[in-house]
Amino acid sequence: MITMIVNKETIAQLAAEGKRLDRRSLTEYRKPIHVELNISWTAEGSAKVQIGDTIVMAGVKLAMEKTYNDTPDEGGIMVNTELLPLSNPEYESGPPSIKSIELARVIDRGIREAKAIDLKKLCIKAGEKAWFVTIDIITINDNGNLFDACGMAALAALKSAYFPTVDPVTGAIDYKHKTKEKLPLIKEPLPVTVYKIGNALLVDPTFEEEGAYDARLTVATDDKGVISAMQKGGSAPLTIEETSRIIDLATEKSRFLRAELNKFLK
Amino acid sequence: MVYTKRVDGRKLDELRPMEAKIGIIPNADGSAYFKMGNTIAYAAVYGPRELFPKFLQNPKTGIIRCHYSMMPFSGSGERIRPGGNRRSQEISMVMNSSLQSVIDLSAFPNTVVDVYVDLPQTDAGTRCAAITAASMALAHAGIPMKDLISAVAVGEVDGTVVADLNYDEEAYDAVVSDIPVAMTANKKEITLLQMDGEISKASLIKALEMAAIATEKIYQVQKAALKNKFTKE
Amino acid sequence: MSNILIQERDVVIPGEALAEGMDFLPGDNTYRDDNKIYSKILGLVNVSGRVLRITPLSGPYVPKIGDKIIGKITDITMSGWRVDTGTAYSAFLNVKDATTRFVKKEEDLSQILAIGDYIVVIIVNVTSQNLIDLTMKEPGLHKITGGRVIHINTQKVPRVIGKQGSMISLIKQKTGCDVTVGQNGLIWVKGQSDNEYRAEQAIKLIEEKAHLEGVTDRVSKFLEENQ
Numbered sequence: 024m025i026t027m028i029v030n031k032e033t034i035a036q037l038a039a040e041g042k043r044l045d046r047r048s049l050t051e052y053r054k055p056i057h058v059e060l061n062i063s064w065t066a067e068g069s070a071k072v073q074i075g076d077t078i079v080m081a082g083v084k085l086a087m088e089k090t091y092n093d094t095p096d097e098g099g100i101m102v103n104t105e106l107l108p109l110s111n112p113e114y115e116s117g118p119p120s121i122k123s124i125e126l127a128r129v130i131d132r133g134i135r136e137a138k139a140i141d142l143k144k145l146c147i148k149a150g151e152k153a154w155f156v157t158i159d160i161i162t163i164n165d166n167g168n169l170f171d172a173c174g175m176a177a178l179a180a181l182k183s184a185y186f187p188t189v190d191p192v193t194g195a196i197d198y199k200h201k202t203k204e205k206l207p208l209i210k211e212p213l214p215v216t217v218y219k220i221g222n223a224l225l226v227d228p229t230f231e232e233e234g235a236y237d238a239r240l241t242v243a244t245d246d247k248g249v250i251s252a253m254q255k256g257g258s259a260p261l262t263i264e265e266t267s268r269i270i271d272l273a274t275e276k277s278r279f280l281r282a283e284l285n286k287f288l289k
Numbered sequence: 290m291v292y293t294k295r296v297d298g299r300k301l302d303e304l305r306p307m308e309a310k311i312g313i314i315p316n317a318d319g320s321a322y323f324k325m326g327n328t329i330a331y332a333a334v335y336g337p338r339e340l341f342p343k344f345l346q347n348p349k350t351g352i353i354r355c356h357y358s359m360m361p362f363s364g365s366g367e368r369i370r371p372g373g374n375r376r377s378q379e380i381s382m383v384m385n386s387s388l389q390s391v392i393d394l395s396a397f398p399n400t401v402v403d404v405y406v407d408l409p410q411t412d413a414g415t416r417c418a419a420i421t422a423a424s425m426a427l428a429h430a431g432i433p434m435k436d437l438i439s440a441v442a443v444g445e446v447d448g449t450v451v452a453d454l455n456y457d458e459e460a461y462d463a464v465v466s467d468i469p470v471a472m473t474a475n476k477k478e479i480t481l482l483q484m485d486g487e488i489s490k491a492s493l494i495k496a497l498e499m500a501a502i503a504t505e506k507i508y509q510v511q512k513a514a515l516k517n518k519f520t521k522e
Numbered sequence: 523m524s525n526i527l528i529q530e531r532d533v534v535i536p537g538e539a540l541a542e543g544m545d546f547l548p549g550d551n552t553y554r555d556d557n558k559i560y561s562k563i564l565g566l567v568n569v570s571g572r573v574l575r576i577t578p579l580s581g582p583y584v585p586k587i588g589d590k591i592i593g594k595i596t597d598i599t600m601s602g603w604r605v606d607t608g609t610a611y612s613a614f615l616n617v618k619d620a621t622t623r624f625v626k627k628e629e630d631l632s633q634i635l636a637i638g639d640y641i642v643v644i645i646v647n648v649t650s651q652n653l654i655d656l657t658m659k660e661p662g663l664h665k666i667t668g669g670r671v672i673h674i675n676t677q678k679v680p681r682v683i684g685k686q687g688s689m690i691s692l693i694k695q696k697t698g699c700d701v702t703v704g705q706n707g708l709i710w711v712k713g714q715s716d717n718e719y720r721a722e723q724a725i726k727l728i729e730e731k732a733h734l735e736g737v738t739d740r741v742s743k744f745l746e747e748n749q
Contacts, residue, residue: 028708030670031638037715044670046719063410064327066362076315080409082362105371108356109333109405111316116356118372157368159361161407163331164314198366319580337582337610348651351610391537393562396584398651400610428536431581431677433551433562436537474537475560512535515564519533519579519733 027113029234038223043232049225050272052279053077058175058287060183067201068184071163072176074227078110078163081176083156083184083206087196090146090153098145098153102131102160104173110162111230129254130160130174130214133243137212137251140181144207154186156206167230170241174214175280181208182288212251213280214243215273219259224269226276240266242273246281292447296457302499304441304453304506309422309514311429319430321514323422326455327412332422334430337400345401351394353402353427355384357419360409365456380416387420387440387471387481393433402432413456413467414442420471420481425511429518438480439507440471443496445488450496452503468493470500474508477501530569533579533733534561540574549575566733579733583609583676583706585648590663592671592704593656595639598631605641605656608673608706613654615643620658640666642702642710662702669700669712672722674729676707681732682725689728689738696745697721720748 030044037043047053053075063069066082090097104127108114119127134140145154158180160173185201218228219238228236237259243252250270255261261269295301305326314320317333324330337351345352357380361369384406394402404427406419417440424438443452447463459467466486472479479497488496524543528534540552540559548554551563552574561567565576585591585607593613597604602616617625620634635641642663647655658664674682683690683703694701699713699721711721724741731737 028671028673033668033670033715036668040715042715044719046716063329063360063362064412065365065410069362069409078314080360082360082409084362084368086367103361103371105361107358107405107407108335108403109314109317109331109407112335112338116373157361159368159371161360161409164316166316196367318582339610339612397582397610428564429580431564431578434536435553435560435562437535475539512538515535516533519564 027230027234029231031235034232034235035221038220038225041223043225045229049223050276052227052276053229056280056283058179058284060179060287065198066180067187067198068180068182068206070176070179070183072172072179074168074172075166075229076164077166077168077172079160079169079172079176080163081158081160081173081180083158083180085184085187086155086157087147087152087189088155090150094142095150096146097142098155099142100131100135100140100156100158102127102134102158102177104130104160106162106165111165114165125254125256126169126173127160129170129241129252130177132252133174133212133214134177134181137210137243137245137249139208139210139212139245141207141209165230167228167233168216170214170216171227171280174243175284178211178213179284179288181206182211210245211281212243212245213277213284214241214252215276215280216241217269217272219257219261219265224265224272226272240269240273242270242277244274244277248274292449292461292463295451296461297455301449302452302502304503305455307507307510309425309510311425311514311518317426317430319426319428319432321422321425321429323418323425325414325418325421325453327410328408328414328418329410330406330408330415330418330422332404332406332419332426334402334404334426334432336402337394337397338403340399340401346399348398349395351397351400351402353385353389353392353394353404355381355388355404355423356406357381357384357416358405358407359411359415360407363408363411365412380419383481383483384416384420384423387438388423388427390480391434391436391438391473392427393435396433402427402430413454413459414469416481417441417469417471421507421511425515428515436473436475437508437511438471438473439504439511440469440481441500441503441507442467442469443500443503444468444486445492445496450492450499452499468496468500470497470504472501472504474505477504526569528567530567532567533565534567534576535564536562540567545572547573549573551576551578578677580675581677585609585611585645585652585654586705587645587648589645589705590642591645591706592640592642592666592702592708592710593706595635595637595641598637603631603635605643607654608708611652611654613645613656615641615656615658619646619656622659635665640671640710642666642704666710669710670718670722672709672711672725674707674709674725676705678729678732679703679705679707681737682709682728684738689741692738692742693721693724693745697724720745723748
């Protein structure tokens with residue numbers, strides 16, 4: 024297939040009637056939602072998340088680095104996404120696209136601004152050394168709704184991560200042997216993206232439906248419903264009333280996704 | 290001969306446990322998963338499709354383009370910077386010539402078949418797992434090919450010829466040679482051959498003979514996976 | 523001494539030996555090397571007399587003159603439209619082949635067909651380099667409005683159509699949808715939206731099970747159960 028098919032008009036018509044091409048309701052996620060932990064022995068923590076046939080992986084790597092001058096008693100986090108050409112015929116090799124950059128930054132903000140990781144606990148010696156956490160999220164099969172799938176994979180990978188052992192004499196990191204110490208994860212933000220097609224609001228679009236949206240709003244909320252990041256996309260405007268409805272829907276679905284995730288965390 | 294017992298307890302010619310799956314990436318025209326011990330490769334094939342830039346087009350045949358890449362968290366040490374490096378470029382190139390030798394794209398002039406292989410975790414033998422996975426994905430995509438390709442690393446660890454070296458063996462503190470080999474299934478013709486380390490000619494030939502037997506075992510796993518995809522309910 | 527190594531309808535893989543000896547002949551998607559015949563593709567064995575053929579289970583569409591296909595407009599030029607046919611080769615629809623009415627020189631072609639529109643067309647010419655010319659001037663050829671376009675593997679198209687169009691008639695009858703099958707694997711389904719979904723699922727079922735026995739019964743059962 025050279026380009027993916029988008030039945031734009033029919034999607035818009037159906038959305039106006041509260042319907043979708045695959046007969047889901049507007050607020051229903053695809054099935055299955057499946058999470059597999061520890062899919063990479065080389066990562067400190069890792070997970071594979073599947074929503075419908077969208078499949079993504081996340082891996083956490085830890086490195087010991089010099090602390091920043093403005094935060095001498097803190098470690099750090101970084102989120103990177105790779106939209107692999109393996110996962111969709113429309114992706115190409117080369118420098119990250121704006122789509123990939125936005126995805127990484129929105130997920131990064133969701134985790135960073137929620138203060139999900141206690142960065143002070145990552146500090147080893149103030150002004151000198153601290154742990155820095157990198158979360159790499161990789162697409163295996165992109166069939167839409169990467170924000171939610173990638174956010175879920177990032178959280179699952181963080182929750183499954185353990186520090187590697189450090190030689191007490193040389194300070195060298197032994198990545199092959201993990202300690203029993205988990206990351207200082209104190210909050211669990213999950214992003215949910217609500218899409219607007221015409222006047223209808225819907226969640227978990229397929230890649231085809233993503234080709235037909237007018238606006239979208241990603242809302243990251245933690246387990247207590249506190250919002251830690253938002254990102255509006257698309258050219259259509261949103262009213263305050265719509266924004267309010269979107270936040271309610273996103274908060275509800277964030278609870279739903281967290282419950283789905285917890286099923287796999289035992 | 291000092292190295293008589295392998296670090297993971299395998300027999301000298303014993304391969305690590307293998308697993309193969311077909312069609313794991315629905316967006317792709319063909320796809321496969323191959324696991325050899327702790328090395329995992331995902332392969333996806335897209336095409337034949339239009340080739341850009343146009344000056345690369347061959348009016349007599351289609352071409353294949355392999356893209357090998359380790360995921361940033363797939364190395365046993367520090368994080369790998371994404372975006373490729375000299376190593377991944379060279380591996381992509383040798384994969385290309387290995388697979389090109391069996392495929393026939395003469396019915397698709399000017400086109401390209403893209404083969405992407407990405408590895409989420411590795412423990413040596415990555416280019417071999419990549420070629421083995423790519424070969425299955427090409428077959429699954431319905432690309433005409435004379436034969437399947439199967440690949441394995443053989444080598445000599447401290448005077449002993451072994452098949453399917455893992456990372457600990459590659460890094461063994463003695464004279465070690467590492468020889469990635471890819472072969473066609475029917476004639477066991479060599480389509481990839483690289484080597485680093487030190488080895489005598491006699492040991493090398495012995496290693497290649499071991500590779501022929503090893504690739505046959507891998508081929509049986511590939512064959513079963515492809516057939517199961519279309520015979521099981 | 524000749525010996526056949528496989529049976530009718532076996533699934534074979536590229537490089538698999540089908541027969542030895544000189545009594546058999548290599549047909550489509552096979553090749554001879556020394557005294558053996560091998561498959562060149564993943565597919566199903568077809569033995570007809572002494573000729574061994576393989577029917578592919580997957581693989582690209584090869585454009586042929588006379589094929590009805592569904593394409594998507596990707597560009598508008600001075601003289602017509604460039605069309606994505608879901609193959610590696612771009613196709614061209616000339617203004618004079620698009621409509622029977624007279625098109626004035628300065629007319630805006632996007633008023634006739636715009637970028638992104640899907641069209642049902644017939645291939646009128648394929649060059650040695652696989653450049654494709656299309657026509658939309660025969661009966662049943664038109665721009666697509668409403669409904670949904672879906673994609674299946676092109677090798678499964680004959681099964682979706684069925685013998686003398688039996689399968690497609692069954693789907694049309696049980697779902698009340700209009701169904702137009704393009705040889706390139708694009709299929710247009712139009713009807714009431716729940717029925718479109720049923721027709722789509724039935725077609726996907728055929729695509730998935732095409733290599734197995736009793737596909738018609740399965741599809742018929744599926745459509746009965748999902749009224």
